[in-house]
Amino acid sequence: MNDAHPVxxxxxxxxxVARKQYGTAAGARLEVLHDVAFSLRAGEVGAVVxxxxxxxxxxxRIIAGLDRDYLGTVRGPACGRIGMVFQEPRxxxxxxxxxxxxxxxxxxxxxxxxxxxxxxxxSAHRAQYPGELSLGQARRxxxxxxxxxxxxxxxxxxxxxxxxxALAARLRDELVTLVDRRSVGTLMVTHDLDEALGLADRLLLxxxxxxxxxxxxxxxxxxxxxxxxxLASIKAEVATWLAGAGP
Amino acid sequence: MLRLASLALLIALWFLGARLAGEGMLPAPQTVAAALLDxxxxxxxxxxxxxxxxxxxxxxxxxxxxxxxxxLAMGRLPVVDRLGDPWLxxxxxxxxxxxxxxxxxxxxxxxxxAILAVAVNKLPxxxxxxxxxxxxxxxxxxxxxxxxxxxxxxxxxxxxxxxLAPYTAAAARSGLSLVWKIVLIxxxxxxxxxxxxxxxxxxxxxxxxxxLAYALAFVAVMLAIEILLVQPFERRASRxxxxxx
Numbered sequence: 001m002n003d004a005h006p007v008x009x010x011x012x013x014x015x016x017v018a019r020k021q022y023g024t025a026a027g028a029r030l031e032v033l034h035d036v037a038f039s040l041r042a043g044e045v046g047a048v049v050x051x052x053x054x055x056x057x058x059x060x061r062i063i064a065g066l067d068r069d070y071l072g073t074v075r076g077p078a079c080g081r082i083g084m085v086f087q088e089p090r091x092x093x094x095x096x097x098x099x100x101x102x103x104x105x106x107x108x109x110x111x112x113x114x115x116x117x118x119x120x121x122x123s124a125h126r127a128q129y130p131g132e133l134s135l136g137q138a139r140r141x142x143x144x145x146x147x148x149x150x151x152x153x154x155x156x157x158x159x160x161x162x163x164x165x166a167l168a169a170r171l172r173d174e175l176v177t178l179v180d181r182r183s184v185g186t187l188m189v190t191h192d193l194d195e196a197l198g199l200a201d202r203l204l205l206x207x208x209x210x211x212x213x214x215x216x217x218x219x220x221x222x223x224x225x226x227x228x229x230x231l232a233s234i235k236a237e238v239a240t241w242l243a244g245a246g247p
Numbered sequence: 248m249l250r251l252a253s254l255a256l257l258i259a260l261w262f263l264g265a266r267l268a269g270e271g272m273l274p275a276p277q278t279v280a281a282a283l284l285d286x287x288x289x290x291x292x293x294x295x296x297x298x299x300x301x302x303x304x305x306x307x308x309x310x311x312x313x314x315x316x317x318x319l320a321m322g323r324l325p326v327v328d329r330l331g332d333p334w335l336x337x338x339x340x341x342x343x344x345x346x347x348x349x350x351x352x353x354x355x356x357x358x359x360x361a362i363l364a365v366a367v368n369k370l371p372x373x374x375x376x377x378x379x380x381x382x383x384x385x386x387x388x389x390x391x392x393x394x395x396x397x398x399x400x401x402x403x404x405x406x407x408x409x410x411l412a413p414y415t416a417a418a419a420r421s422g423l424s425l426v427w428k429i430v431l432i433x434x435x436x437x438x439x440x441x442x443x444x445x446x447x448x449x450x451x452x453x454x455x456x457x458x459l460a461y462a463l464a465f466v467a468v469m470l471a472i473e474i475l476l477v478q479p480f481e482r483r484a485s486r487x488x489x490x491x492x
Contacts, residue, residue: 064394084394090387094409094487103405104395129487149395 011039012185013063013153017072020058031210032058033070038204038213042152043183047196049238050206056189057087059211060157063187077153077185083146084155089138091130097141098126105148116144120174136167140174147178154179156188160195172198176223193238197231199223205241215241274456283460291445292464299430299441300468302358306365307426311419313366314373319407321374322381331374338371343429347436356437365429372425373418380414412484420477427469 020033032055040046048056061067063074064084076082091100101113117123120140130138139159146154159175160168176199179186190196196203203217217237221230258276265275274282286292321328321335347364354360384407392402408415434443442461449457 061390064390066390066393080396082394082396084391086387086391088387090391092388092406092409094484095405103401104397131487145395155394 012042012044012077013040013187014073014075015039015059015063017059017062017070017074019072020055020062020067020070033062034210034212036206036211036213038216040153040185040187042185044202045179045186045188045200046202046204047200048187048189048204048206049193049196050191050211051208052191054206054209055211056191056206057157060155060187060189064155077151081149081151082153082155083149083151083184085139085142085146085157085159087157087159087161089130089135089142091138091141091145093130096127096129097122097133097137097144100130100141101145101148104145105150108148108150113148116147116178119177120144136163136171139163140171143171143175143178147182147184150182151184154184154186156186158190159188160192161190168195175199180223193235197226197234203234203238205238271453272455274459278456279459279463282456283464286457286460286464292461295440295442295445295461296464296468298438299427299434299443299465302362302365302430302433302438302441303423303427306362306369306430307419307422309362309366310369310373310426311415311422314370314418315377315411315415317370318374318377319381319411322378322384328378335371335374338367339375343368343432347429347433351437358438361430361433361438365426365433368429369422369426373422376414376418376421377411380411384410409484412481416477416481416484419480420473423469423472423477427465 016037017033018035019031022030022032024030036059038046048059050056058067062070063076064082065076091097092103095103098113098117101116102108105113114123117126120143122137122140122144125133125137125141130141133141143159146156156175160171163171172195179199186199188196188199197219201219201223203215203219205214205217206212207214215237217234219226219230219234221227261273261276265273265278270278283292317331321331346367350360350364350367354363388406388410389402392406397406430441431443431446434441435447438444442465445461446458449455449461
């Protein structure tokens with residue numbers, strides 16, 4: 001069912017989920033994803049945008065290999081190193097921030113790690129346990145962990161949800177810095193269009209459940225120099241798609 | 248301080264009781280202490296304590312290792328849980344004495360039969376406790392370990408074992424006291440040495456002083472294990488928890 005294809009082109013990730021269903025408690029079958037297909041090139045940042053509960057997280061879990069109960073194929077990076085940031089930080093509370101990162105990246109170079117902690121403004125918190133960190137700090141440790149494995153593919157599941165705007169904006173900047181520096185293929189899931197516009201090279205617009213891809217919108221301007229005008233026109237395009245019309 | 252006062256009260260009551268009941272029924276604390284000193288000087292005390300302690304250690308380790316493995320499997324895999332549950336109920340409800348007698352009948356009056364009998368007595372208790380812990384493992388951390396491709400042993404050591412630590416400590420604490428009590432019965436019934444054997448001999452001679460001397464010596468040993476091993480383990484396992492200010 002989930003066979004791997006030989007590498008034939010330059011895409012890092014190829015997703016084709018024909019169908020994903022859940023059984024509900026009442027015994028009915030609930031279709032969550034229907035014909036979701038796209039690919040992601042190395043170094044590209046894709047943002048999956050869609051209404052809450054439309055199946056974005058389900059899709060990310062399928063790509064991460066956490067859910068194998070679906071119809072279709074997903075071909076991931078060749079040597080399979082994936083870094084993931086979940087909605088909750090999911091740190092081990094009995095390991096310090098640094099030990100959490102080192103657990104998944106035992107071979108990480110001490111200097112690279114120090115630089116990573118520095119970019120994420122975590123240097124002062126390396127020896128603290130997750131229980132002693134604020135949510136924002138814990139999120140940043142989770143980001144550090146995902147980057148420390150030097151992933152080929154980075155998966156982000158609403159990494160900035162429930163943070164205040166100022167902190168979310170700062171974290172987004174830090175994320176842009178890291179993604180640009182490493183040029184890692186990234187797929188992020190968000191319900192926040194502004195967040196997607198600030199980070200992505202490409203928007204994948206999902207419909208309400210059962211989710212399919214409504215539109216695949218490239219953002220051509222480099223991340224740092226996007227003008228308000230460009231963003232406004234993309235937002236307008238997104239709005240027409242979400243209204244059910246399409247341009 | 249309060250603990251010491253409470254302990255002093257216990258000894259005072261003992262002293263009083265000995266006065267009322269007479270030396271034959273309840274020897275006074277100083278009589279027991281003198282007997283203890285005698286046994287210690289002759290070397291007998293340490294020999295018998297050592298024999299019992301070795302059995303406690305082996306049976307305890309066996310029961311905890313097997314119990315952790317089986318409990319984890321039952322807590323994680325519903326099939327194993329359904330398969331193992333009837334066995335567990337049988338084992339939980341078999342009286343300790345039946346297991347010991349059967350072990351001696353089938354295995355002869357041997358050391359292996361003795362230690363296995365004790366371990367089997369402790370096993371279901373360890374399984375139930377660890378299974379409870381395994382059922383409450385955080386699936387989110389499991390997924391994290393899978394996505395980051397943590398090797399199996401590393402996930403076990405750093406993700407699963409720490410979550411089970413409170414349950415392990417609970418199983419160890421209740422297990423240690425259970426195991427040493429059962430070891431005494433095993434020794435009484437079929438071993439030529441150990442604290443249980445000594446108490447058996449003393450019982451035949453109605454030597455209450457000796458019974459108390461050996462029992463108290465072993466309680467002291469177990470108390471030392473609790474303070475020197477179990478409590479530091481718990482402190483270490485929970486050092487990441489926030490301390491109340």
